[in-house]
Amino acid sequence: MDNSPARAPLFPAIAAAVAAVVFVILLLKVESQAGIAALLAAGAVALMAAAHFGMTARIGHVFAERDHVLNLMMVIGVVAVTGFFHEDHFVLLLVATVIIYVIACLGLNLQFGYSGVLNFAGAAFFGIGCYTAAVLTAHTAIPHLIVLVAGGIMAAAIGSLLLLPVLRTSSHYSAVVTIAFGLLFKIFLEVNDALGGPQGLRVEGMSVLGWNFNDNIEIGDTFEASFYVNYIVIGLIVLVLAFAFVRRVERSWIGLNLDAVRLDETAGACFGLNGIRWKITAFTLGNFLIGIAGALFAMMLGFIAPTNFTFGDSLILVSIVLLGGIGNPWGLAVATTILIIIPEKLQVIQEYRFLIFAAIVILILLYRPQGILPRPLRTYIPGWRPK
Amino acid sequence: MDVGLVGQHLMNGLMLGMMYALVAVGFTLFFGVMDIINFAHGDVLMVGAFVGLATYLGLTFVGIENPWVLLLAMIAFATCTVAALGALIARFLVLPLKNAPPLNTLLITLMLGTALHEGVRLFYPRGANPQHFPSLLPSTDYAFGNFTLRVDSVMLLVAGMAAIVGLHLLINRTKLGLAIRAVAQDEDTAKTMGINFTLIVLVTFAIGSALAAFAGILHGLYYSEINFAMGLLLGVIGFSAAIVGGLGNIYGAIIGGFLFAGLQTISVVALPFASAYKDVFAFGVVILIMAWRPTGLIREKVSERV
Numbered sequence: 001m002d003n004s005p006a007r008a009p010l011f012p013a014i015a016a017a018v019a020a021v022v023f024v025i026l027l028l029k030v031e032s033q034a035g036i037a038a039l040l041a042a043g044a045v046a047l048m049a050a051a052h053f054g055m056t057a058r059i060g061h062v063f064a065e066r067d068h069v070l071n072l073m074m075v076i077g078v079v080a081v082t083g084f085f086h087e088d089h090f091v092l093l094l095v096a097t098v099i100i101y102v103i104a105c106l107g108l109n110l111q112f113g114y115s116g117v118l119n120f121a122g123a124a125f126f127g128i129g130c131y132t133a134a135v136l137t138a139h140t141a142i143p144h145l146i147v148l149v150a151g152g153i154m155a156a157a158i159g160s161l162l163l164l165p166v167l168r169t170s171s172h173y174s175a176v177v178t179i180a181f182g183l184l185f186k187i188f189l190e191v192n193d194a195l196g197g198p199q200g201l202r203v204e205g206m207s208v209l210g211w212n213f214n215d216n217i218e219i220g221d222t223f224e225a226s227f228y229v230n231y232i233v234i235g236l237i238v239l240v241l242a243f244a245f246v247r248r249v250e251r252s253w254i255g256l257n258l259d260a261v262r263l264d265e266t267a268g269a270c271f272g273l274n275g276i277r278w279k280i281t282a283f284t285l286g287n288f289l290i291g292i293a294g295a296l297f298a299m300m301l302g303f304i305a306p307t308n309f310t311f312g313d314s315l316i317l318v319s320i321v322l323l324g325g326i327g328n329p330w331g332l333a334v335a336t337t338i339l340i341i342i343p344e345k346l347q348v349i350q351e352y353r354f355l356i357f358a359a360i361v362i363l364i365l366l367y368r369p370q371g372i373l374p375r376p377l378r379t380y381i382p383g384w385r386p387k
Numbered sequence: 388m389d390v391g392l393v394g395q396h397l398m399n400g401l402m403l404g405m406m407y408a409l410v411a412v413g414f415t416l417f418f419g420v421m422d423i424i425n426f427a428h429g430d431v432l433m434v435g436a437f438v439g440l441a442t443y444l445g446l447t448f449v450g451i452e453n454p455w456v457l458l459l460a461m462i463a464f465a466t467c468t469v470a471a472l473g474a475l476i477a478r479f480l481v482l483p484l485k486n487a488p489p490l491n492t493l494l495i496t497l498m499l500g501t502a503l504h505e506g507v508r509l510f511y512p513r514g515a516n517p518q519h520f521p522s523l524l525p526s527t528d529y530a531f532g533n534f535t536l537r538v539d540s541v542m543l544l545v546a547g548m549a550a551i552v553g554l555h556l557l558i559n560r561t562k563l564g565l566a567i568r569a570v571a572q573d574e575d576t577a578k579t580m581g582i583n584f585t586l587i588v589l590v591t592f593a594i595g596s597a598l599a600a601f602a603g604i605l606h607g608l609y610y611s612e613i614n615f616a617m618g619l620l621l622g623v624i625g626f627s628a629a630i631v632g633g634l635g636n637i638y639g640a641i642i643g644g645f646l647f648a649g650l651q652t653i654s655v656v657a658l659p660f661a662s663a664y665k666d667v668f669a670f671g672v673v674i675l676i677m678a679w680r681p682t683g684l685i686r687e688k689v690s691e692r693v
Binding site: 351 | 426480483484489491493494497498499506509619620626630664667671673674675677678
């Protein structure tokens with residue numbers, strides 16, 4: 001029996017996680033538009049009630065203290081949802097898309113949230129990953145797992161062309177550099193015939209060691225699962241690796257340096273911090289993650305075109321990071337789930353989704369600039385929380 | 388290449404430069420008084436063009452046919468509406484975030500731009516398609532060899548010039564201009580001297596946005612087509628032009644606008660590959676300029692406070 005300060009009981013946290021998984025399953029299961037709207041309203045009411053009775057704060061506390069449990073529950077939750085819908089292509093495609101977007105947003109979070117490097121060309125780096133995968137799978141026999149990494153490396157390499165202008169400029173100036181790059185990238189794809197022009201390219205599905213990802217899974221005669229399960233499995237593996245990596249970076253001295261560079265570069269420089277070096281690190285690592293997500297996405301969809309990588313898509317990535325609470329990887333997961341699943345399920349919204357994203361982000365910036373799950377303060381002594 | 392073709396390209400370049408300059412001046416005005424970048428400016432221009440088009444359709448529906456009346460009504464209505472829009476943006480989105488980190492202002496204006504063009508795409512009748520813009524100016528032309536001088540282009544150029552000269556007089560010769568310059572120079576001192584800061588900010592945003600609406604109508608008349616997505620490109624180019632001239636300097640912005648148009652025209656004429664790459668070239672140049680001179684060719688006068 002250890003005598004460390006009493007650990008918060010796990011029960012409310014587990015109950016909350018189970019409730020969340022059940023809610024997601026219901027949301028994905030219900031087909032009628034009215035049913036979905038009612039479900040969303042019920043969810044919102046439940047959340048508000050929980051917040052009113054102080055439940056959210058308590059649960060948040062438990063999670064903050066024992067986040068390895070939360071990590072585990074998240075994976076179990078995804079597996080549970082996948083298992084429940086194992087034959088439903090559309091739902092599984094959604095789940096896989098959410099996973100891939102979370103990976104990309106983790107990359108953006110490294111840049112935006114930790115070191116304060118602006119990147120409004122997220123969709124362009126995602127696109128670089130996609131096109132790398134398309135070209136490599138079509139013209140070479142490179143194993144597909146390496147293609148994933150190559151997508152990341154390519155995004156990081158092309159991103160390094162932007163290092164000089166991004167590092168020399170600050171705030172709005174560097175925003176415009178990345179916006180210009182995003183526009184340049186899309187226009188380039190549209191006029192370049194070698195990469196398929198406006199029609200886009202076909203991408204081969206993934207196959208690892210003879211295991212073809214685009215075949216449905218059949219076990220015996222009774223069990224059959226959609227081929228998207230393959231992509232969820234690989235996506236989840238990549239996500240877990242990326243997540244663990246980002247969390248470790250955040251907690252290490254590297255994360256401390258990144259924070260210092262974001263908060264006050266001049267003060268950091270006075271203590272001997274090389275701001276440029278940390279910005280380069282964050283920008284490159286971030287683009288690497290976004291590129292990997294792009295490569296995986298391209299192989300899953302099997303088809304890519306320049307219209308997938310517009311400035312609007314970059315803004316969606318940025319809104320996810322902002323909505324989740326800048327710098328908090330958990331916030332990202334929640335925000336991505338909300339922003340990807342709800343417009344897909346509520347068909348009424350689909351056409352208006354860019355408008356609604358924009359409106360939501362404007363409201364958040366005006367009334368709750370810290371996002372849904374604000375990044376908690378760093379704790380320097382394990383188990384100690386500021387009172 | 389013969390003289391006629393050069394003349395044609397020169398004319399085209401001047402026209403583009405005029406539009407970029409009008410947009411860039413707006414960015415510079417806003418930056419002067421509030422130290423913020425309004426990334427929705429390009430989409431405000433687009434809204435101006437659409438309001439102009441809607442006015443035209445409304446008036447012809449009522450039965451007014453005289454092109455001059457139509458044109459004046461379009462310009463008047465579009466600039467007034469968009470000036471009001473600019474003031475609203477300043478009042479509800481920019482002023483409340485005055486003390487927030489620059490990232491927030493940047494995002495909020497970017498999102499407003501998205502909301503504006505999505506709004507036009509979804510709610511303007513058939514807004515997702517390019518719209519035909521009426522040609523109201525006399526279309527006579529004079530041919531000099533290969534070079535055709537169109538009367539309407541000349542009139543557009545003169546109108547643009549007039550707007551810029553008007554702005555120059557407003558800033559330098561009126562009391563309002565003095566107040567704007569005072570606020571741009573030092574907000575606190577200006578307040579102490581009894582200048583109504585909020586009012587000046589609102590008026591500046593109104594003026595800048597009205598200029599953008601004017602540029603939008605010029606754009607429509609010149610290309611006889613407008614679409615909901617035209618704002619982003621013009622906005623980024625206008626912003627880059629403003630940066631090239633050093634933000635906060637109106638004349639720098641105008642020079643930047645023409646410089647940018649010149650580069651684009653030259654790229655079309657001189658570069659070996661298709662003119663489809665002209666925008667790729669333009670944005671490449673933006674990125675290079677920023678790498679070379681991070682705060683513009685005419686440097687911004689700031690010092691790091693430590």
